[in-house]
Amino acid sequence: MAMAPLKIGDLARATGTKVVTIRYYEKIGLLAAPNRSKANYRAYDESALDRLRFIRRCRALGFPLDQIRDLLALSSEAEHPCDAVDRLTAAHLAEVERKMDDLSRLAAELRRISASCKGGDTISNCRILDAISPD
Amino acid sequence: MAMAPLKIGDLARATGTKVVTIRYYEKIGLLAAPNRSKANYRAYDESALDRLRFIRRCRALGFPLDQIRDLLALSSEAEHPCDAVDRLTAAHLAEVERKMDDLSRLAAELRRISASCKGGDTISNCRILDAISPD
DNA sequence: CTGCCGTCTATAGTTCCTATAGGGTCAAGT
DNA sequence: ACTTGACCCTATAGGAACTATAGACGGCAG
Numbered sequence: 010m011a012m013a014p015l016k017i018g019d020l021a022r023a024t025g026t027k028v029v030t031i032r033y034y035e036k037i038g039l040l041a042a043p044n045r046s047k048a049n050y051r052a053y054d055e056s057a058l059d060r061l062r063f064i065r066r067c068r069a070l071g072f073p074l075d076q077i078r079d080l081l082a083l084s085s086e087a088e089h090p091c092d093a094v095d096r097l098t099a100a101h102l103a104e105v106e107r108k109m110d111d112l113s114r115l116a117a118e119l120r121r122i123s124a125s126c127k128g129g130d131t132i133s134n135c136r137i138l139d140a141i142s143p144d
Numbered sequence: 145m146a147m148a149p150l151k152i153g154d155l156a157r158a159t160g161t162k163v164v165t166i167r168y169y170e171k172i173g174l175l176a177a178p179n180r181s182k183a184n185y186r187a188y189d190e191s192a193l194d195r196l197r198f199i200r201r202c203r204a205l206g207f208p209l210d211q212i213r214d215l216l217a218l219s220s221e222a223e224h225p226c227d228a229v230d231r232l233t234a235a236h237l238a239e240v241e242r243k244m245d246d247l248s249r250l251a252a253e254l255r256r257i258s259a260s261c262k263g264g265d266t267i268s269n270c271r272i273l274d275a276i277s278p279d
Numbered sequence: 280c281t282g283c284c285g286t287c288t289a290t291a292g293t294t295c296c297t298a299t300a301g302g303g304t305c306a307a308g309t
Numbered sequence: 310a311c312t313t314g315a316c317c318c319t320a321t322a323g324g325a326a327c328t329a330t331a332g333a334c335g336g337c338a339g
Contacts, residue, residue: 016316016317017316017317018315018316018317027296027297027298028316028317029296029297029298030295030296030297032318032319033295033296033297037294037295046317047304048303048304048305048317048318049303049304049317049318050304050316050317050318051317051318066246067250068206068295069206069243069246070205070206070243070246070247070250071203071204071205071206073294073295074294074295083257094257094258095258098254098255098257098258099258101254102251102254102255102258105247105250105251105254106251108204108205108243108247109244109247109248109251111201111204111205112205112240112243112244112247113244115202115205115240116237116240116241116244119233119236119237119240120233120237122218122229122233123229123230123233123234123237151285151286152285152286152287153284153285153286162327162328162329163285163286164327164328164329165326165327165328167287167288168326168327168328172325172326182335183286183287183334183335183336184286184287184334184335185285185286185287185335186286186287203326208325208326209325209326
């Protein structure tokens with residue numbers, strides 16, 4: 010037995026996405042057009058929820074929609090040729106690791122600022138510009 | 145003695161930014177308008193390079209320009225009132241930590257895909273959708 | 280001194296949303 | 310049955326953050 014289908018607003022609330030944004034993703038083919046209810050309302054199932062959640066989190070991490078399309082393709086085409094998958098995952102993995110490095114440096118600096126703030130009532134030496142890949 | 149000033153193209157190459165984007169950042173006040181050479185070329189110094197590098201990395205991490213403005217303000221105004229700094233850093237830190245979590249889940253899944261790929265010549269079960277905060 | 284590349288300003292187009300207008304649907308209350 | 314309010318629909322316009330293009334000048338290598 011299937012669960013009660015989700016309306017677009019339910020999906021929006023569950024993922025922190027605006028309703029219009031969901032319709033936009035459908036229009037550009039990132040989300041499949043779902044079945045419609047009698048009243049012509051979009052009726053989603055759980056898999057749409059997973060997919061949308063993934064898209065939104067990737068967006069928040071700075072991935073453009075094209076790259077997200079790539080990543081999603083990895084999940085839906087089981088018979089991908091292996092070398093293509095490898096190239097794609099390796100490239101994305103490298104980027105993800107770079108981002109994690111940058112974030113951890115930024116986090117460290119934010120913590121430092123916050124700590125130096127606890128002492129007095131102003132801060133005086135902020136090295137936030139050095140925080141990310143001083144390279 | 146000062147270094148030879150950087151032209152806009154040098155800055156672009158050094159930071160992986162398009163020349164037009166740098167001019168755009170200047171126009172919206174994110175980057176200060178630099179001195180000009182005799183030929184009316186923009187002449188940058190090292191500090192512009194640091195600042196631009198920071199901006200670009202933050203953008204790649206999904207921070208909007210407004211938040212980047214905040215972060216940069218933390219570095220330039222030494223006499224920030226402490227409670228405001230604290231609120232700002234705490235909010236950014238929480239977001240940074242969330243992003244790191246998501247990225248590490250994504251990295252793990254990308255590694256898993258890559259590993260399962262090494263064995264055969266196609267992949268069959270991809271759980272990339274579960275990769276980010278299965279929540 | 281002639282290419283050719285880099286810079287300049289200014290404007291139009293692209294991506295990824297976001298807001299608004301104008302209208303239909305539905306469950307609850309009266 | 311009727312209305313009120315929260316939801317849904319399509320369609321279009323606007324905003325943020327670029328990106329591409331046009332048209333003109335600067336500068337330096339051959």
